[in-house]
Structure formats: structure tokens, C-alpha cells
Amino acid sequence: MQQQADKIIQTLKSKGVRVTPQRFAVYADLLARSDHPTAEQISSHFNQDVPTSSQATIYKTLQALRDVGLVREVLLEEGVCRYDANIDPHHHFRCQSCSEVEDIAWEQFQTPNFQGLRPGLQVNHYELTLHGYCDRCQSA
Template structure:
């Protein structure tokens, strides 16, 4: 994933009506630079590695503001674990059951769900698929 310029990140945050705080900027820039769908704890370690100024509460509030603005999304692939993704366009996920790695799957790579086959009374709003299995690295390691 290519990293947008500092100016582009600032412009995006302002366009969404967000104040550009150093912590909010750092969280968003970090998410834009990675594709591993980090947890809050992983973000905290990563951000404080270079400039120890962020607390877990600050990261949570930054994530919530970014999510509310539609710049990131929360991904729930495991019970009780929130992960975050800067790719907000529709896509699916592959989750390795052994190493825990997560990879994006293009939306068009999986068949569309037939909403017309849902029972009467159900109204679908959105969906995404999580494919669970073993990644090539784990398969080769065995």
C-alpha cells in the first residue's frame, strides 16, 4: 500500500471535518501504511516505538473519530478483538487460523450473496465474508 503525503493526509482529515491532532494524524497515517489490520494494542506499540506520546485511550478516541468520519473501519474477525482497516471500500478477508494473519480479498473475487433468498422479514443492509483457513506460509512450515 502506498503512503499518501503528509499534505494529503491533512487535507483528508480536514475534508471530513476532523481536527488534525498529532495523535489522530499518526494513527491514520499508520493505518494507511499497513495492511495487517492491527489491534489497538498493536497500534500503541507501533506508534510509541518512535515517539512515546500516545496512550491507549488517545488511540481509541482517534480510531473512533476516524471511524465516525468514514476514513477507517472496524473489522471483527475474532471474538472480542477489534482490528482496524484504512481500506473502507467493500472487500472480504482471509484469516489464517494458525498464525492469525489477515489478508484482504477483492470484493469481486467471491460470489455475491443472494439477498433475495433470505427469509421474508429480513432486510440486508451490508455484508462481508471472512474466509478462515491456513496461509501459504503456515502450510509450508508444516
């Protein structure tokens, strides 16, 4: 457990992020999750028992982590920004019924052919978002 905490602290410091209890807690929480929570969900999680962090602090922490490349914003639905500490290239599947989000391995799909794009467009990054129904919702 201490080894994991030391690794998180070292990672934050290596990116020039000042280590605060909130930054440590938010980053550690995101590393342990795969559900791509919203800032509101993170705030609610931390403040379940005793309010310890304002929503503004959570947003500022997420922005700081995003700015140094430790967290990425995931936009899978209109008006909802989710956060992911998995910064390796990957795609996403979003269930249209329960809104659960699941990572899909990058290698699962072949690289699209960008030759057909109109002249002048240059692709620097892409990811696929698949929408459908998860196995839990299909069986319900």
C-alpha cells in the same frame, strides 16, 4: 513524502476531523499498513521508543476516524477489534494459525442470493470472512 502528508491532512479536514499529531500519525500508519492491527498493536507501535500517546488517546483517535468513515472496524475473531483504512468494499482471509489477515478483492466472489432469507430481513451490507491457513503456515 510531503505530498502524502498534505493529502492526509486534506482528507482529515475534509471529513471535519481536527488534525492533531496523534490523529495524523494513526491515520498515516493505518494507510501504510495492510495487516489490520488492533488498537493495542497501534499503541505499542507508537510507543516503542518513547511513550507519546496513551492507549485511551489511540482508542479515541480510532473512534473519531471510524465515525467519519476513514477507518473501519474489522471483527474477525471473538473479542478482537482490528482497524482497516481500506474503506473500499472487500472481504478478508484470516489464518487460523498465525492470525494474519489479508484483504480479498470484492470482485472475487459473486453477490450471494439473499432471496432465501426469511421474510422481514433486509440486508444493507455484507462481507465474507474466510478462515483457513496461509501459505506460510501450510509450509511450516
